[in-house]
Amino acid sequence: MSKFEDQEILALIRDPNTLEQGYKVLMEQYQRRIYGVIRKMLIIHEDADDVTQNTFIKAFRYIKNFKGDSSLFTWLYRIATNESLTHLERKKKRFLIPIEDHHQKMQSYLDESPLIDGDEISIRLQKILLTLPAKQRLVFNLKYFEELSYDEIKEITGTSVGALKASYHHASKKIEAEIMAAD
Amino acid sequence: MKNIPEHTLFKTPEGYFESLGTKTLARKKKKAQMVVMSRIGLAASVLLAVGLYFSNPFAEEIEQSQYVSMDAEIDQMIEQGIWSADDVLSMSEDPDAVLDELLQEQWGAYQMNDADLDLELLTY
Numbered sequence: 001m002s003k004f005e006d007q008e009i010l011a012l013i014r015d016p017n018t019l020e021q022g023y024k025v026l027m028e029q030y031q032r033r034i035y036g037v038i039r040k041m042l043i044i045h046e047d048a049d050d051v052t053q054n055t056f057i058k059a060f061r062y063i064k065n066f067k068g069d070s071s072l073f074t075w076l077y078r079i080a081t082n083e084s085l086t087h088l089e090r091k092k093k094r095f096l097i098p099i100e101d102h103h104q105k106m107q108s109y110l111d112e113s114p115l116i117d118g119d120e121i122s123i124r125l126q127k128i129l130l131t132l133p134a135k136q137r138l139v140f141n142l143k144y145f146e147e148l149s150y151d152e153i154k155e156i157t158g159t160s161v162g163a164l165k166a167s168y169h170h171a172s173k174k175i176e177a178e179i180m181a182a183d
Numbered sequence: 184m185k186n187i188p189e190h191t192l193f194k195t196p197e198g199y200f201e202s203l204g205t206k207t208l209a210r211k212k213k214k215a216q217m218v219v220m221s222r223i224g225l226a227a228s229v230l231l232a233v234g235l236y237f238s239n240p241f242a243e244e245i246e247q248s249q250y251v252s253m254d255a256e257i258d259q260m261i262e263q264g265i266w267s268a269d270d271v272l273s274m275s276e277d278p279d280a281v282l283d284e285l286l287q288e289q290w291g292a293y294q295m296n297d298a299d300l301d302l303e304l305l306t307y
Contacts, residue, residue, distance in 0.1 A: 020208070027204040035203075039193045049199075053207045060211060118192025126192070145191070 004029055006072045013063055023060055030073060031056070033146075034080045040141045041084040041134070043106040043126070045115045051087050055080045070155055077156045081138055088134050106130055121179075128178045132171055139164055140171040 004025050012022030034055055039048035058079050066075060091102040107130060110116055110123050118126075129137050135157075142148045142156065143164075150161045157164070 023208060024204050027207060031200055031203055035195070035200075036191065036193070040191075043193075045193075045195060049203075052203070053210050056207050057211045057214065115194045115196070116192055117194050122192045 038084050051083050055083050139167045143168050
């Protein structure tokens, strides 16, 4: 698929005759990255699938009001990260299910799911990441795996660059210490 | 950290991304239909309630006094330690909704609730 500029996608969506096509182009262009960032937070494919769909449905609902002050990609990431954190929080607070259960489910998924395919150190890294608070894990993922700049992460999370740097530094140190301790 | 590969270990079922767009658009349509249905249901409930109210003008007063007395009894049970928060939740018809409501009220600065996010997305 050829790459579309944000303005081309927005033009398709703003025209009622090409609205549906615009939605499809938006999804084709961004679905892999959006799914990727959600999956790294939620670990389980079925959960990531559900939240990815909801992210795009929310984007479709509000895209006509998108003013273009940032890139579509930043805007979508913001919805995706917020949806992911909300999903995790709901799982944590779900009535009668202990907090550890969902955490344990994600840990086990890394060991057992056929949809996990990585070497030992990559799986260990994910398990260590799961021990971090969700927001710290999000910052780490956006910086380390998505390779976003602090300014981009600032735009997505609404957090100051200083706080992001501190969060990333703290997470990196903790991961390094955990890896060293296990070796 | 430098020795850790950055490639993703997360795989998707075969053909997942090819069908994701169609699946999402179908869910969007279904959600839109549900919103229409719930609005029709709400309108019907309002009509029914108005109809009942005018057929029995004392109904609201009786119901109101029942609620007030029930709330006072519940408060008393909680204060006396006879019921815990879990007990109250377990007696609710939809405990998840109660918890979600509490969560929305208490969730911190970065993460926005749906209403805040909706508002922000409207003006982004």
